[in-house]
Amino acid sequence: MSSCQTCKDPSKVLQSIMSIDVLSVTKRQEGFQFVNEVESESDSDVEMTNNDEKPESNTIANDGTIVTPGELVTDDPVWMRGHGTYFLENQTYASVAGTVSRVNRLLSVIPLRGRYTPETGDHVIGRIAEVGNRRWKVDIGAKQHAVLMLGSVNLPGGVLRRKSESDELQMRSFLKEGDLLNAEVQSLFQDGSASLHTRSLKYGKLRNGTFLQVPSPLVVRSKKHTHNLPGNVTVILGVNGFVWLRKTSEIDTANNTSSVAGRNAAALSGASGEYKPGSNSVSITRLEEESSWEIYSDKNDPISESMKRTITRYSNVIKALAHCEIGLTEARVVAAYEASMTFSHVGSLIERENMESIGQDVINAEKMRGNS
Amino acid sequence: MAKDIEISTSESKFLIEALRQGLRPDLRKFEEIRDVGITFGKDYGDVTVTMGKTKVHCRISCSIAQPYEDRPFEGLFYISTETSPMAGAQFENGNNTGEDEVLCSRIIEKAVRRSGALDVEGLCIVAGSKCWAVRADVHFLDCDGGFIDVSCIAVMCGLLHFRKPDVTVSGEQVTIHPVEEREPVPLGVLHIPICVTFSFFNPEDAEENIKGESNNEICLIDATLKEELLRDGTLTVTLNKNREVVQVSKAGGLPMDALTLMDCCHKAFKITEKLTDKITEVLKKDIESRNQHSAMLSSENARVS
Amino acid sequence: MSRLEIYSPEGLRVDGRRWNELRRLECSINTHANASDGSSYLEQGNNKIITLVNGPQEPKLRSQTNVTKAVLSIAVNITRFSKTERSKSSHRNERRVLEMQTALARTFEKNILLHLYPRTQIDIQIHVLQQDGGLMGSLINGITLALIDAGIAIYDYISGVSIGLYDTTPLLDLNTVEESAMSSVTLGVMGRSEKLSLLLVEDKLPLDTMESVLAIGIAGSHRIRELMDKELRKHGEKRLANISSNQ
Numbered sequence: 027m028s029s030c031q032t033c034k035d036p037s038k039v040l041q042s043i044m045s046i047d048v049l050s051v052t053k054r055q056e057g058f059q060f061v062n063e064v065e066s067e068s069d070s071d072v073e074m075t076n077n078d079e080k081p082e083s084n085t086i087a088n089d090g091t092i093v094t095p096g097e098l099v100t101d102d103p104v105w106m107r108g109h110g111t112y113f114l115e116n117q118t119y120a121s122v123a124g125t126v127s128r129v130n131r132l133l134s135v136i137p138l139r140g141r142y143t144p145e146t147g148d149h150v151i152g153r154i155a156e157v158g159n160r161r162w163k164v165d166i167g168a169k170q171h172a173v174l175m176l177g178s179v180n181l182p183g184g185v186l187r188r189k190s191e192s193d194e195l196q197m198r199s200f201l202k203e204g205d206l207l208n209a210e211v212q213s214l215f216q217d218g219s220a221s222l223h224t225r226s227l228k229y230g231k232l233r234n235g236t237f238l239q240v241p242s243p244l245v246v247r248s249k250k251h252t253h254n255l256p257g258n259v260t261v262i263l264g265v266n267g268f269v270w271l272r273k274t275s276e277i278d279t280a281n282n283t284s285s286v287a288g289r290n291a292a293a294l295s296g297a298s299g300e301y302k303p304g305s306n307s308v309s310i311t312r313l314e315e316e317s318s319w320e321i322y323s324d325k326n327d328p329i330s331e332s333m334k335r336t337i338t339r340y341s342n343v344i345k346a347l348a349h350c351e352i353g354l355t356e357a358r359v360v361a362a363y364e365a366s367m368t369f370s371h372v373g374s375l376i377e378r379e380n381m382e383s384i385g386q387d388v389i390n391a392e393k394m395r396g397n398s
Numbered sequence: 399m400a401k402d403i404e405i406s407t408s409e410s411k412f413l414i415e416a417l418r419q420g421l422r423p424d425l426r427k428f429e430e431i432r433d434v435g436i437t438f439g440k441d442y443g444d445v446t447v448t449m450g451k452t453k454v455h456c457r458i459s460c461s462i463a464q465p466y467e468d469r470p471f472e473g474l475f476y477i478s479t480e481t482s483p484m485a486g487a488q489f490e491n492g493n494n495t496g497e498d499e500v501l502c503s504r505i506i507e508k509a510v511r512r513s514g515a516l517d518v519e520g521l522c523i524v525a526g527s528k529c530w531a532v533r534a535d536v537h538f539l540d541c542d543g544g545f546i547d548v549s550c551i552a553v554m555c556g557l558l559h560f561r562k563p564d565v566t567v568s569g570e571q572v573t574i575h576p577v578e579e580r581e582p583v584p585l586g587v588l589h590i591p592i593c594v595t596f597s598f599f600n601p602e603d604a605e606e607n608i609k610g611e612s613n614n615e616i617c618l619i620d621a622t623l624k625e626e627l628l629r630d631g632t633l634t635v636t637l638n639k640n641r642e643v644v645q646v647s648k649a650g651g652l653p654m655d656a657l658t659l660m661d662c663c664h665k666a667f668k669i670t671e672k673l674t675d676k677i678t679e680v681l682k683k684d685i686e687s688r689n690q691h692s693a694m695l696s697s698e699n700a701r702v703s
Numbered sequence: 704m705s706r707l708e709i710y711s712p713e714g715l716r717v718d719g720r721r722w723n724e725l726r727r728l729e730c731s732i733n734t735h736a737n738a739s740d741g742s743s744y745l746e747q748g749n750n751k752i753i754t755l756v757n758g759p760q761e762p763k764l765r766s767q768t769n770v771t772k773a774v775l776s777i778a779v780n781i782t783r784f785s786k787t788e789r790s791k792s793s794h795r796n797e798r799r800v801l802e803m804q805t806a807l808a809r810t811f812e813k814n815i816l817l818h819l820y821p822r823t824q825i826d827i828q829i830h831v832l833q834q835d836g837g838l839m840g841s842l843i844n845g846i847t848l849a850l851i852d853a854g855i856a857i858y859d860y861i862s863g864v865s866i867g868l869y870d871t872t873p874l875l876d877l878n879t880v881e882e883s884a885m886s887s888v889t890l891g892v893m894g895r896s897e898k899l900s901l902l903l904v905e906d907k908l909p910l911d912t913m914e915s916v917l918a919i920g921i922a923g924s925h926r927i928r929e930l931m932d933k934e935l936r937k938h939g940e941k942r943l944a945n946i947s948s949n950q
Contacts, residue, residue, distance in 0.1 A: 048875065048919075048926040049724035092939040094932055095851055096608075096859030096894040110856065112816065114605040121816055121856035123935055125943065138939055139733070140854025141740060141759065155761070169759040169823050217821045241736075351945045495796070497805040504802045508905055604813070608858045608893060630813070633902070643913055646888075646904035649802070650809025653898035656917050663910060 089128055093120040093135055100133065108134025142167045142242035142266040144220035148211040149251040151232070151264035152222065154201050160194055162201055164209070167242065167266045170219040174201075178212060178223035180230065182322070200322045206232040208262055208270065227277060228252060232262075234326050235272025238341050240348035242267030246355070253356040254278050255363065257336040261344075263354050269344060271337050273329055335372060339363065342375035343384060350385025361388045403488050403627060410628050417616050418601045424450075424622065429665055431594075431620040432544075434673065436555055436680045442582065443560030447552040450622065451542035456534060456552035458560040462574070463531035465522065473521020474531035475511055479503040479549060485538035486623075505546050505647050506536070509591045509636040510553050513644040517586030523565055523572055530562055532585065543622040546634055550593040551673065557587050558681055589638040591645070592673045594666035597621040598631040598652045613655045617662065619669070633659065635666040639674045709884050710869045717880050725864070725876045725923055728930050730844070732852040732938055739828075741853020745845040748878055749835035754845035756853040759823035773820035777808045777827045779842065785834045807842060810891050810900045816856040825855065836878040837865035839889045839903065848931055859894030862928040863901065866890070866920040868908055873916045875923045888916050892924035 093099055096119060103116040110122045111134060120126075122137040144150065144166065152164035155171050163171040176189055176197060201207060209222040209229050224230050245251075245263045252262050260278040262270040329337075343362040347354060365387035366375055374380055405413075413423065422428065432450035439445065443458030463474055481489040481499055490496070494503070510516070521530040534556055536549045561582035564575045599616040600607050607615065618625060626632075631651025636644040643663065648654070710716055720726070726748030734753070735742035741756035762768045781794040794800050807827075815825070827849065829842055843863030850857055867874045867885040877887050886908045891901030899917075908916070 047723065048922050049721055050726075050728060050926055050930065090943075092936055092943065094860075094935055094939075095857045112605055112856075112858065114609045117609065119605075119609060119858075121858065122854055123851045123939060124854070125939075137854035138942055139741065139852060163761075165761070169761075169820055171761045219822075351942070353946075495801060497801075497808075500798055500801045501805060504798055507798075512905070513907055604816075604858065608814075608896070608898070631809075637910065641910045643904055643908040643910050645906075646902055648899065648902040649806035650811070650813065650891075650901055652813055653893040653896075653900040656897045656899050656921060659899060659902060660914055660917065663913060667910060 088126065090125050092123070093126055094123045095119075095121055099126060099135065104131060105133040106131050108132045110135030110137060139241070139243075141169050143218070144168050144172065144211045144214060144266070145247075146211050146213055148220075148247065148265040149208065149262075150211060150220075150222070150266040151206060151208045151237075151262060151268035151270050152266075154203050154205045154207070157197050157201070157203060160197075162197070164207070164222060166220065166222075166264075167239070167268060168218075168220065170217070172211070172220040172222050173215075174207075174209065174222045174224070178221070178225060180225055180227075180321070201231065205324075206237060206270065208232060208264065230321050231323075232270050232272065233323070234275065234329060235260075235270055236337055236341055238269050238271070238344060240267050240269060240344065240354065241351075244348055244351065244353050245269075246353055248355075252278065253359070255340065255356070255360060257340075257363075258333065259336055259340055261340065261356075261359060269354075271340050271344075273327065273333055273337070275327075339366060339372050339375065342366070342372060345376055346381035346384040347388065349378075349381040350389075352385055352388060358388055358392075361391050365391075403486075403623075405624065405627055413624065413628055414599060414601065417599055417618075422618065423624065428617065429619050431547075431669060434548075434551060434676060436551070436677065438555075438559055438680075438684045443556050445552055445555045445559055446539075447548050447555060449544055449548045449551075449620070451540055452544050452548050453538075453540040454545070454548045454552045455537040455539055456549070456556040457537075458532060458534050458556040460530050460532045460560075460562050462523070462528055464527060465525075465529040467526075470526035471522050472518040473529035475516050475518055475521070475534075476531070477503075477506055477511055477534045477536065477553060479506055479536045479538075481538050485541040489538075489541075501647070501649060502546050502549070505593065505634055505636070505645065506549055506553065508645040508647075509550050509593055510534075510557075513589070513591055513636070515554065515587060515589055515591055516557055517588050520586035524567060524570070528572060532557075532560075532562075541623060543624075543626045544595060544620050547593045547595050547620065550591060550636070551677070554587070554590050554592075555677055555681070557585055558590070558677065559684065560585055589640060589642070589644075590674050590677060591636045591638050592666075592670040593634055593636045593645075594619060594669050595621070596633040596635070596662050596666075597625055597629040598633070598654060599628070600630045600652055607652060613658060615652060615654060615658070617654075617658065619665070633662055635663050637663070637667050637670040639671060641667065707880065707884075709881060710872060710874065716874060718878060720876075722872050722874050723919060723923075725926060726878070728844075728927060730848055730931060730934050732848050732935065739849075739853070741849045741851070741855070743845050743848035743852060745841060745848065747837065747841040747844065748876070749833055750831075750838060750841040751833040752841055752845045753830040753832065754842075754849040755828045755830075756825065756846075756849040756855065757828070758825035758853070759820040759855070760826075762822070762824040767824060768822050771821055772817035773815070773823045773825050775808055775812055775815065775817065775825050775827070777804050777811070777829070777846075779804050779807070779829045779831070781831045781834070785831050803839065803842070806839070806901060806903070807846065810843065810861060811846060811850070811857075813900065814857050814859065814861055814893070815850065816858065819856055834879075836880075836882040837876055837887075837889070839901075840864045840876075840891070843891045843901065844927060844931060848935070851935060859896075860928045860931065861891050861893055861900050862924040862931065863889065863891045864920055864923045864927055866916050866923070868912055868916055871912065873912075873919045875919055888913075888920060890917070890920040890924055892921055892928070894928065895925060897921055 124137040152166040155165040156163035160176045162174040212223040260274045435448040633648040730745045734744040739755040840863030867877045867887045886906030889903040
């Protein structure tokens with residue numbers, strides 16, 4: 027009859043009184059039935075943390091098992107403790123609910139959910155939160171705002187030009203609070219916050235489209251995060267879960283034809299007629315010099331209504347994929363877009379059943395392709 | 399209690415290290431309270447309580463008021479514990495919504511008012527229309543930790559010491575007899591709650607505290623201001639002489655073993671007994687000293703003998 | 704009130720429970736995915752509580768920044784319609800609510816690994832939709848779940864429950880009727896240990912019975928922890944299955 031909780035307790039008083047079970051009801055639907063504490067089960071539970079129970083000790087929770095905070099992951103001292111764990115002497119405990127991950131000797135627990143953690147090289151989308159002293163603070167959905175230094179952006183007039191005091195004074199005319207931009211994580215500070223840069227023509231201010239946010243784990247880091255989709259729409263899947271959908275511009279088509287970064291500018295210069303009419307120069311420096319105020323423009327290009335509908339449809343199918351917790355890839359977005367064509371009304375796409383059916387379609391299509 | 403005072407890292411390390419070796423800065427034992435000094439003023443219900451450098455003044459006053467409609471047989475009783483910069487620069491004037499101020503006033507409220515230390519039914523004069531409203535104003539004069547403990551003693555001493563004017567009721571007619579005319583009557587105090595505050599320190603890291611089995615957290619009684627600033631957790635136990643727990647408040651802070659907390663309660667009881675005796679003794683002395691003169695002046699003696 | 708039999712000689716309470724029986728406890732997490740980083744909905748008997756956790760995020764005010772650890776703030780919103788009678792005040796700045804917020808913040812400050820999130824702020828908002836006694840315990844359970852859902856590192860679960868003492872019998876997990884008829888103790892227990900993070904006694908209680916009250920309280924809290932853990936694992940497994948089939 028002695029209850030498990032006091033097995034280890036030295037006190038006689040507490041122990042004698044604790045020889046009671048706690049009753050609890052879980053579901054009203056099942057009638058008010060009393061579920062007696064399953065002693066055997068909780069016994070083993072307790073011993074897992076307190077005693078060296080034979081099957082659990084020295085072994086480690088396997089890769090991918092779910093652990094919850096306070097749970098003993100291993101009592102083997104050989105492991106290095108990574109994120110999501112804490113330790114006391116030899117015991118390593120989980121501090122978040124998630125899955126155990128082992129990389130060589132590094133043991134960590136990956137939380138099921140959590141904020142985006144920036145890493146160097148991530149392509150992210152952010153929103154300017156604050157204009158400060160020679161820097162912008164950018165909300166990238168991480169624990170802290172990222173920093174975008176004035177020195178890490180391309181200013182009108184080209185890279186090689188020095189940042190002058192007048193630039194500092196007119197920082198708001200480049201990027202002001204609320205503006206969206208895409209950028210790359212340049213480096214990380216000691217406390218985990220990020221420093222960004224936009225020193226490439228594929229980064230910079232965003233316009234001609236719409237923004238949406240999905241949980242960040244759904245966007246997997248890959249070589250390319252900008253995709254030109256059918257229907258003349260371009261999607262930027264930020265690693266931080268921020269997504270931008272826009273009308274495909276010349277820069278996008280140029281980027282798409284040659285994804286090698288070095289040749290971007292060259293390819294672009296050929297297609298940059300719209301931006302710099304009359305310029306036929308192929309020189310990169312020339313191009314940089316001429317990258318004009320237009321990259322910081324707030325004006326949208328004229329967008330036709332059908333284009334707007336297409337963008338909205340993409341936006342809603344991405345919401346549907348996110349709802350079904352399906353990782354976002356170019357192929358999946360396209361597949362979902364095609365699947366969504368059965369619904370003529372774009373607005374109906376975000377109804378729960380429709381989102382689930384689209385998600386199911388995408389999964390099924392993928393399975394079929396995998397099998398065949 | 400103080401937010402704005404900060405202690406340098408080296409000093410805090412020094413203090414914790416000293417505690418680990420069993421030493422407190424003022425060389426008290428861990429479970430030793432500072433001397434409590436109780437002085438009464440000229441008037442009834444005017445009391446100043448000191449404990450080390452902490453100094454609290456409490457004044458009890460009363461007036462006639464109308465009872466609450468839902469409780470026609472009960473008098474009113476308010477306790478006001480407002481801090482002012484007088485006690486220390488860390489207290490803001492007129493701002494009593496700070497965490498510690500709220501906790502302090504709530505604990506006093508629970509310890510004295512909600513526990514029924516004052517017999518509010520005895521304050522009723524005419525049911526539903528007239529009753530005494532008793533007011534305890536606590537003033538913090540100097541702060542060196544232990545506000546809750548000291549103010550509780552101060553309020554209780556004040557209530558025990560206070561005398562309200564005598565009244566006679568004949569029908570609807572209520573006569574209040576001035577103190578000069580008729581000997582005022584004491585309030586009905588049902589029990590004397592005593593607060594004892596424990597401060598917990600974690601000599602090791604948080605992991606040891608939560609997962610370890612050593613339970614070697616340090617536990618001090620009656621911390622000074624410096625110790626209060628550094629503590630990781632606190633427990634205020636209010637008890638009375640009848641072995642009743644009046645109130646316990648461990649509002650978060652360092653997790654402590656249930657048995658250690660029980661142990662604290664038992665320690666607190668010993669202190670409660672000691673302090674209750676002290677309070678009754680001091681009160682007795684004060685009344686004696688007052689009666690000394692009245693006995694001389696009274697004409698009653700001659701008649702009785 | 705006095706006509707009601709709080710604890711019958713047969714050992715049944717007003718709502719038909721035994722002395723050592725918890726109320727029905729149901730909980731779910733990730734209920735408000737768009738509004739917050741972590742959320743939970745908890746029903747403990749007739750207590751219905753929504754908890755939202757936002758953060759760690761950039762502090763709203765520069766002055767609130769702490770360079771060594773995260774700043775935790777808790778706001779408790781007790782709705783006007785949470786009791787049988789609609790309350791006239793919004794409870795916002797009542798001392799009782801301020802005390803609750805302080806106690807909750809201090810409880811979780813020692814449980815969250817705040818040093819992992821310097822220069823950030825963690826905001827917890829609680830909405831009490833319905834209350835029926837033992838509110839403080841339910842708030843603790845709700846916060847624990849929401850914090851775990853938000854992926855914020857904590858040392859262990861904290862589970863809360865209230866216990867009353869009727870004559871000499873301790874009664875586990877009080878409802879409003881019982882709470883107003885007897886003195887009650889609220890506990891916040893750290894994980895599977897017997898360490899109390901929170902201990903509140905608000906009314907008179909004989910010193911010598913306290914131990915038995917604490918014992919049943921700790922046992923009850925452990926039980927609540929198990930129930931919450933079960934729900935979390937269920938949620939986690941569902942999620943994992945979902946993700947592995949989708950990627």
